[in-house]
Amino acid sequence: MCQLLGLNANTPTDLVFSFTGFAHRAEEHKDGFGIAFFEGPGARLFVDAQSATQSPVAEMIRHYPIRSRHILAHIRKATQGRVALENTHPFMRELWGRYWVFAHNGNLVDFQPKLHAAFRPVGDTDSERAFCWLMQELAKNHASLPSVEHLTMTLAELVPTVARHGTFNFLLSHGEALWAHCSTHLHYIERSHPFAAAQLQDADMTVDFSAHTTPQDRVALVVTQPLTCNEDWQALRSGELAVFVDGHRAI
Amino acid sequence: MCQLLGLNANTPTDLVFSFTGFAHRAEEHKDGFGIAFFEGPGARLFVDAQSATQSPVAEMIRHYPIRSRHILAHIRKATQGRVALENTHPFMRELWGRYWVFAHNGNLVDFQPKLHAAFRPVGDTDSERAFCWLMQELAKNHASLPSVEHLTMTLAELVPTVARHGTFNFLLSHGEALWAHCSTHLHYIERSHPFAAAQLQDADMTVDFSAHTTPQDRVALVVTQPLTCNEDWQALRSGELAVFVDGHRAI
Numbered sequence: 001m002c003q004l005l006g007l008n009a010n011t012p013t014d015l016v017f018s019f020t021g022f023a024h025r026a027e028e029h030k031d032g033f034g035i036a037f038f039e040g041p042g043a044r045l046f047v048d049a050q051s052a053t054q055s056p057v058a059e060m061i062r063h064y065p066i067r068s069r070h071i072l073a074h075i076r077k078a079t080q081g082r083v084a085l086e087n088t089h090p091f092m093r094e095l096w097g098r099y100w101v102f103a104h105n106g107n108l109v110d111f112q113p114k115l116h117a118a119f120r121p122v123g124d125t126d127s128e129r130a131f132c133w134l135m136q137e138l139a140k141n142h143a144s145l146p147s148v149e150h151l152t153m154t155l156a157e158l159v160p161t162v163a164r165h166g167t168f169n170f171l172l173s174h175g176e177a178l179w180a181h182c183s184t185h186l187h188y189i190e191r192s193h194p195f196a197a198a199q200l201q202d203a204d205m206t207v208d209f210s211a212h213t214t215p216q217d218r219v220a221l222v223v224t225q226p227l228t229c230n231e232d233w234q235a236l237r238s239g240e241l242a243v244f245v246d247g248h249r250a251i
Numbered sequence: 252m253c254q255l256l257g258l259n260a261n262t263p264t265d266l267v268f269s270f271t272g273f274a275h276r277a278e279e280h281k282d283g284f285g286i287a288f289f290e291g292p293g294a295r296l297f298v299d300a301q302s303a304t305q306s307p308v309a310e311m312i313r314h315y316p317i318r319s320r321h322i323l324a325h326i327r328k329a330t331q332g333r334v335a336l337e338n339t340h341p342f343m344r345e346l347w348g349r350y351w352v353f354a355h356n357g358n359l360v361d362f363q364p365k366l367h368a369a370f371r372p373v374g375d376t377d378s379e380r381a382f383c384w385l386m387q388e389l390a391k392n393h394a395s396l397p398s399v400e401h402l403t404m405t406l407a408e409l410v411p412t413v414a415r416h417g418t419f420n421f422l423l424s425h426g427e428a429l430w431a432h433c434s435t436h437l438h439y440i441e442r443s444h445p446f447a448a449a450q451l452q453d454a455d456m457t458v459d460f461s462a463h464t465t466p467q468d469r470v471a472l473v474v475t476q477p478l479t480c481n482e483d484w485q486a487l488r489s490g491e492l493a494v495f496v497d498g499h500r501a502i
Contacts, residue, residue, distance in 0.1 A: 039300070041373050042336025047295055056315040064307040085293025094344060097371035117390060118369050120348035122292050139368060 002089070002105040004186070005073040006171040006222040008178040008244035012039075012067035013219055017200070017207045020062055021227045022073060023052040024202035031078040032088040033058060036101040038070040038175035043099040047088040051075075070173045074103035079126075086123035090171075091131050093119060095138065096145040098174045102131040105224060106167025106183055127170075130162050134172070148177040152243050152251050155179060159241060171222060178244040180222045182236035188222040189233050190248050198228040218247030253340070253356040255437070256324040257422040257473040259429040259495035263290075263318035264470055268451070268458045271313055272478045273324060274303040275453035282329040283339040284309060287352040289321040289426035294350040298339040302326075321424045325354035330377075337374035341422075342382050344370060346389065347396040349425045353382040356475060357418025357434055378421075381413050385423070399428045403494050403502050406430060410492060422473060429495040431473045433487035439473040440484050441499050449479040469498030 005022045007015055019035070030051035037044045044066070048055040052075050074089035081087035089103040104127035111126055118139060119132035134155070141154045155172075159181055162168050169186050172179040180186055193216070195209035222244070226233040236242055243251040256273045258266055270286070284303035287296045295317070299306040303326050325340035332338035340354040355378035362377055369390060370383035385406070392405045406423075410432055413419050420437050423430040431437055444467070446460035473495070477484035487493055494502040 039336040042298075042300075042339065044298055044336065045296060047293075049290070049293075056311060060307060060311045085290040085295065088293070092343075094371060094373060097373055099373055117394075120345060122345060122348055122350055143368075 002077055003075045003224045004103055004105050004169060004171050004222070006173070006178050006180060007068070007071040007219065008247055009069045009217070009219040010246040011217050012069055013217075014065035014067050015071050015073070016062060016065050017198075017205065018221060018227055019073065020205060021200040021202045022075070022223070023058055023062065025075060031083045032076040033074065034088050034090050034103070035061060035071065035073040036090045036092065037066050037068040038099070038173065039068055041098060041175055043092065043101060043175065045090065045092050045101065047085060049083055049085045049088055070175050070178060072101050072103050072171050072173055079107045081123055081125035084123065087125045087128070089127060091128050093131070093135050095135050096142075098145060100135060100172065100174045102134070102170060102172050104130060105169040108162065108165040108168065111162060111165040130168070133162065134158055148243060148245060148250065151177070152179070152241065156241050163239070169224070176245070177250070178220070178222065180236065180242045180244070182240050183238055185224050186222060186236040187224070187226050187233040188220060188236065188242065188244075188249070189231055190218065190220045192218045192247070199230050201227060201229045220244040220247050220249060253328050254326045254475045255354055255356050255420060255422050255473070257424070257429050257431060258319070258322040258470065259498055260320045260468070260470040261497040262468050263320055264468075265316035265318050266322050266324070267313060267316050268449075268456065269472060269478055270324065271456060272451040272453045273326070273474070274309055274313065276326060282334045283327040284325065285339050285341050285354070286312060286322065286324040287341045287343065288317050288319040289350070289424065290319055292349060292426055294343065294352060294426065296341065296343050296352065298336060300334055300336045300339055321426050321429060323352050323354050323422050323424055330358045332374055332376035335374065338376045338379070340378060342379050344382070344386050346386050347393075349396060351386060351423065351425045353385070353421060353423050355381060356420040359413065359416040359419065362413060362416040381419070384413065385409055399494060399496060399501065402428070403430070403492070407492050414490070420475070427496070428501070429471070429473065431487065431493045431495070433491050434489055436475050437473060437487040438475070438477050438484040439471060439487065439493065439500070440482055441469065441471045443469045443498070450481045452478060452480045471495040471498050471500060
């Protein structure tokens with residue numbers, strides 16, 4: 001099973017601590033990794049078909065504190081689609097003059113939607129097909145960029161069509177909100193003042209967030225399995241679509 | 252003026268030598284840099300709004316020999332659009348299930364084309380507008396991916412519409428061919444057996460390609476100004492659209 005990690009914050013935040021724990025999990029998920037950082041409407045997408053434990057790109061990310069309010073990461077264990085760069089999550093497309101980034105964990109069986117001209121998969125994964133279909137249907141439903149609330153309503157209508165084909169845990173962002181849909185495993189935490197120290201589950205590393213934050217900072221993290229062992233992670237229910245804005249859960 | 256660098260080869264080739272010389276030019280072009288590598292149909296796009304002389308991303312690329320048959324790089328000196336990630340070249344979009352990557356050098360005046368739903372700029376540069384318009388018009392002209400020859404004929408019809416608005420030196424690739432259009436400055440070289448040693452113009456560095464190649468290898472490089480001082484670079488003429496396939500000029 002692949003692993004997902006998403007960050008949504010009200011102030012640009014680096015992911016060095018969480019990514020370090022997350023990348024440790026790549027020992028079992030060695031078929032590529034990817035991470036996308038929004039900076040304003042711009043986005044950087046780093047993908048590598050190598051494992052995050054060995055990739056020079058992952059090594060750079062562990063040491064280069066890229067600060068962002070919206071980050072999505074994925075480590076891959078291939079189910080459908082061969083191990084290749086074009087099959088590495090997150091995937092990115094442009095819609096309404098915004099970049100959209102998507103990463104999926106799970107396996108969709110017999111999901112072969114009709115895809116018209118505007119969004120076509122480059123690789124051969126069920127995940128990229130699902131993303132292209134979501135983008136196509138969002139574009140059909142709205143002529144220009146809607147509010148996060150309206151986008152959430154449309155997504156809530158669309159997602160079950162995909163989810164009935166299998167496991168559809170996903171993260172989606174357009175640099176303004178982070179959507180998280182849970183079929184099986186997805187956990188989140190909201191960190192805010194007063195910040196405490198957190199201890200990674202996968203590595204011997206502790207960070208005292210109170211030393212790196214201001215009282216106004218708010219950060220939400222969404223991840224397949226909790227990253228820290230001393231914080232109170234919330235599990236999303238099967239079929240739940242959560243939305244994070246400005247570092248806390250909005251819907 | 253920005254600087255462009257493109258590579259097209261018949262075998263995966265690393266750009267460490269050429270990028271080292273190219274990145275030296277970033278001292279005067281400090282408003283960001285970007286580089287895209289195709290690996291099969293997959294693509295990796297590294298962009299940074301920092302100068303290529305200082306960026307940790309550029310530092311990684313100077314030391315990590317990513318091998319690719321199609322590479323596009325750009326160092327930016329902003330003319331239109333502020334210094335921001337969303338304005339950093341190359342730009343990438345998907346069309347017909349292929350990624351397309353585009354980088355521009357020059358300045359387009361009063362180019363405000365009608366852009367319909369399918370391709371919209373995320374940033375505010377003339378360059379991204381021109382790219383979106385080219386993608387839109389290509390999509391209008393062909394229902395599915397045409398041959399390189401047909402794409403070239405369509406591009407040759409489209410490009411003058413943009414070029415009459417100003418300087419339109421650009422590089423474009425979809426992972427199968429490299430198009431280079433010249434308004435003012437663009438030079439290319441084709442390297443093939445017998446390979447010789449090349450000496451960078453911008454740094455004290457020489458590479459003997461004969462030690463790193465086989466007799467079958469062919470590599471074409473396209474760049475704003477020649478990178479080496481002991482090779483015979485060809486200047487493209489104003490208005491010329493060149494196409495490189497498998498490491499040599501096809502049209």
